[in-house]
Amino acid sequence: MTGPATFDNASASDAKSEDAFSVARTKALIEQIRKLDRQLNVFVHLDEAGALESARIVEAEIDRGKRRGPLHGVPVAIKDIIDVAGMPTTCQSAILRDNIPSSDAEVVRRLRDAGAIILGKVATHEFAMGFPSFDLPFPPARNPWNPEHHPGGSSSGSAAGVASGMFPMALGTDTGGSIRNPSAACGIVGLKPTYGLVSRRGLFPLAQSLDHVGPMARTVKDVAALLQVIAGHDPLDPGSAIGDDQAYDRYLGNGVRSLRIGFVRNFHVDDYVCDPEVGRALDAAAGLFAELGATVEPINLPPLSDFANTHNVILYAEAWAVHADWIRKFPQKYGRSTRRRMFTGAFLSAGDYVSAQHARRHLIASVEQALTKYDVLLCANSLDPAAKIDDEAEVSRTYPRQARTPFNLTGHPAMSIMSGLSSAGLPLSLQLVGRYFDEARLLGVAAAFEAATPWHDRRPPLHLRS
Amino acid sequence: MNTLEADKNQGAESLLLVKRAGLELAWEMFPQEIVAAIASARQIAQGVPKPAGPNEEPWPPMQVQGTP
Numbered sequence: 001m002t003g004p005a006t007f008d009n010a011s012a013s014d015a016k017s018e019d020a021f022s023v024a025r026t027k028a029l030i031e032q033i034r035k036l037d038r039q040l041n042v043f044v045h046l047d048e049a050g051a052l053e054s055a056r057i058v059e060a061e062i063d064r065g066k067r068r069g070p071l072h073g074v075p076v077a078i079k080d081i082i083d084v085a086g087m088p089t090t091c092q093s094a095i096l097r098d099n100i101p102s103s104d105a106e107v108v109r110r111l112r113d114a115g116a117i118i119l120g121k122v123a124t125h126e127f128a129m130g131f132p133s134f135d136l137p138f139p140p141a142r143n144p145w146n147p148e149h150h151p152g153g154s155s156s157g158s159a160a161g162v163a164s165g166m167f168p169m170a171l172g173t174d175t176g177g178s179i180r181n182p183s184a185a186c187g188i189v190g191l192k193p194t195y196g197l198v199s200r201r202g203l204f205p206l207a208q209s210l211d212h213v214g215p216m217a218r219t220v221k222d223v224a225a226l227l228q229v230i231a232g233h234d235p236l237d238p239g240s241a242i243g244d245d246q247a248y249d250r251y252l253g254n255g256v257r258s259l260r261i262g263f264v265r266n267f268h269v270d271d272y273v274c275d276p277e278v279g280r281a282l283d284a285a286a287g288l289f290a291e292l293g294a295t296v297e298p299i300n301l302p303p304l305s306d307f308a309n310t311h312n313v314i315l316y317a318e319a320w321a322v323h324a325d326w327i328r329k330f331p332q333k334y335g336r337s338t339r340r341r342m343f344t345g346a347f348l349s350a351g352d353y354v355s356a357q358h359a360r361r362h363l364i365a366s367v368e369q370a371l372t373k374y375d376v377l378l379c380a381n382s383l384d385p386a387a388k389i390d391d392e393a394e395v396s397r398t399y400p401r402q403a404r405t406p407f408n409l410t411g412h413p414a415m416s417i418m419s420g421l422s423s424a425g426l427p428l429s430l431q432l433v434g435r436y437f438d439e440a441r442l443l444g445v446a447a448a449f450e451a452a453t454p455w456h457d458r459r460p461p462l463h464l465r466s
Numbered sequence: 467m468n469t470l471e472a473d474k475n476q477g478a479e480s481l482l483l484v485k486r487a488g489l490e491l492a493w494e495m496f497p498q499e500i501v502a503a504i505a506s507a508r509q510i511a512q513g514v515p516k517p518a519g520p521n522e523e524p525w526p527p528m529q530v531q532g533t534p
Contacts, residue, residue, distance in 0.1 A: 302515075309513030316507070324488070331492040339496070343503030344510070346487035352511040357524035359515045364525060 012168035012217070013070035013225030017062045020073020021117055026055040029075065032464050033119075033166045039147050039462060041139045042161040044080045045087050047120040051075070054117040061115070070225045072115030077170040079155050080121040081128050082213065083202040084108050091204050092126045094137050095326060095333050105202020106237065107171060107213055107230045114229045119167055122157025128178055128206045129154065129319065130337035131399060132389050143185060143386055144460035145426050150389040152185030152382070154178040158216045159186040165464035169217040169226050175206040176315055177404030179214045180416035180431060185386040187418040187427030187455065189223045189446065190216040192404075194436050195411030196241030198227075199234035207318035208239065210311070210408045219456055220417070220447040224249040227439060243437060251444025257293030259445065261286075262374035264301050267403040271304040274383040274401075281420040281428045282380060288452055289378065289445075296378070302366050307406040310363060313348055313356035314409070320345025364410045371412070371435045376445045379403050381431035385422040403431060413439050417446050418455040427455075480504055 021029065030048050037043055058073040078084055081091045083101035085108075090096050104112065111118065123141040126133060132140035132150045141156040143149040144164035151160040155172030159182030162170055172179040174192040183190025191214045198213045205211055215226035227248045234240040263286045268274035274282075290296045319342060320327075327334065327342050334342065370377060383401040387394040407414035413434045420428040432449075434442030450456050459465065483504060484493045493500050 305513060306515050309510045310515070312510045313514055316510070328488045328491065331489075332495055336499075339492075340499050340503060343489070343492065343496075343500055344506045346489055347483055347504045347507035348511060352507075352514070354524050355511070355517065356514050357526075358517040358522055361523070361525040362515065362517075 011219040011221040011225070012074045013222050015070070015074065017067055017072075020058050020062055021055050021075055022059050023052055023055045026051050026075070026117060036164060036166065036462065036464060039142060040144060040160050040164060041141045042122050042157040042164070042166060043120050044090060044092065044123055044138050044157070045121040047087055047118065050086070051117050051119050058115060058117065068115035069229075071111065071229055074116050074169065075119045075167045076111055076116045076226075077119045077122045077158060077161050077167045078108060079158050079170070079172050080124050081173060081204040082108065082171055084118055084121065087121050089121070089204060090137070091128070092124050092136050092138055093334070095330070097137055101202070103202070106199035106234045108202065110230050110232075116229075122161055122170065124156060125154035126335045126338040127204065127323070128173055128175060129341055130335070131395050132156065133335040133337050135335045140389060142389065143426070144462035145187065146424075147462060148388050149386040149426060150185065150395060152182030152386060155182050155190075155216065159183055159188055159190070162186070162188045162216055162218055163460055164462050165459070169215065169222055171230070172214060172216045173203060173206075174212045174214055174408065175210045176311060176408055177402055179212070179216060180381055180404045180414060181402065183216055183416035184382040184429035185427065187429070187458065187460070188216060188218050189220050189415065189417050189456070190214065191223050191227060191415040191439070191443070192407065192413065193227065193231065193439055194241070194413045196239050197231050197437065197439070199237045199240055201234055201237040205322055207315040209318060210315055212408070220443055220450050221249065221252060223415070224252060224443045241437070246440060248440050248443055251440050252447045254444050255292060256289055256445055256448045259294045259375045260373065261289050261294045261296045261445070262299040262370050262377045263296050264377055264379035264403075265298045266300040267304050268380035268383055272383050272401050274380055275385065277385070277420070277422050278380065278383055278428055282378075282430055285419050285430050285449065286378060288449065292448055292452060297374075299370055299374070301370060301406070302363060304403060304406070306359065307363055307409055308400070310356045310359040311405040311409045313352055314360065316341060316345035317348045317353045320348070360409055363406065367406065367410045367412060367433075375435070375441060377433040379431050379433065381416050381429040385424065385426035385428060407433055412436060413442050415442060415446055417449060419453070420455065421458065
């Protein structure tokens, strides 16, 4: 391997001991990140001292012949709503600008144990809500495929940093699609795991019954490796599931022969009419899975509007409960986009919230029913390529045109993978959805798609190697 | 009711909701955002599918055992 770019031609989790980031390599990487980040605004806090200290420890361990696992010496970035001891957790907000937690989130603790190098904290939408905003203490992250376009959100820095080669892996969070949206916009792989599989302890909450922490990376294999480290029961997270450990890479390379895939059509054909290039890429993916030996059948789920309204009532009500005290005292400290959504939560009643939880039960049952017949669902992700970041009307129009919120509501694992490039050179994506705690199967299907398509080898114009 | 009276009534209703939510300061600073939020809350709540009957239970299921 040459140069400091992060595992440009392979999965980071395939790296050997000699590929681990030494002090010299980490120093060079940080210098390159600083230059590229002038255009992308990925980092809220780049922890040079901490990263070099971690690299020193990695170097010493490897010299002694110690190898902690596939993430040993791999640089990882953390979305800035997840606590890392000694680094700011600002949530991209003026309100928490000086908030420095004294302990690591459980997922960060697990990463450190695995020998990962924590590079720093990366951009998000304010409190993981709303749109890219220009009225916050930090500028919004930009898309490395074209910096005039948004990189999706709210895990915007995580996706832009992975796509641009600043780091091979990152943690994101997903309450209404916030891992899968930026993964789609930036052409990387992002997984929202089953609700409860990954600890949320140390995460600043958006809406607790919808919040998920998950892995983002350039390859399916790296997503599996990162999930392997962060998944598992946490007795101090009341939403954490109790279950057996499993190997998430066990179906990688197995293909899709004899699997049944339900192709959800109503989301992008009836409920919204997707961008034609998105639709063609989805049809091509369905055809490819069939060629690879899967049985692919068209199905319908309840309309997206049922999912979206139910999701929004729950999200806004729960977010209001978190923020009510602050927003009553100093509403002006929030960015406009976040504040308007927080206000909505104030005007929902207890009855509205319980009614939404009634509806949620039915919507969960509808997805569960589909997954009794099918191993995996294929469906739309973003219905349009990323809009220009400063075109507020177009961002407002296209952001809600997506099919991700259904699976925050139901808790099923769902992932984003690149499915093509638009004529304007922006990534297109699809979404795969699995059964509860069946991430291994889901990753296996995604890996089969990745192996049969060229998209994961494409690099954006703004990249450390370019 | 004429338009002026309707606007007045709407304003009075908004003020009531604002007071109940404790958002008087926000109302002073961002009245248009508050009016939009009231409309948005109404719209999304109305869009939620209704339960089939009074005996339906919400999610999550009410557990009687197995809770840690």
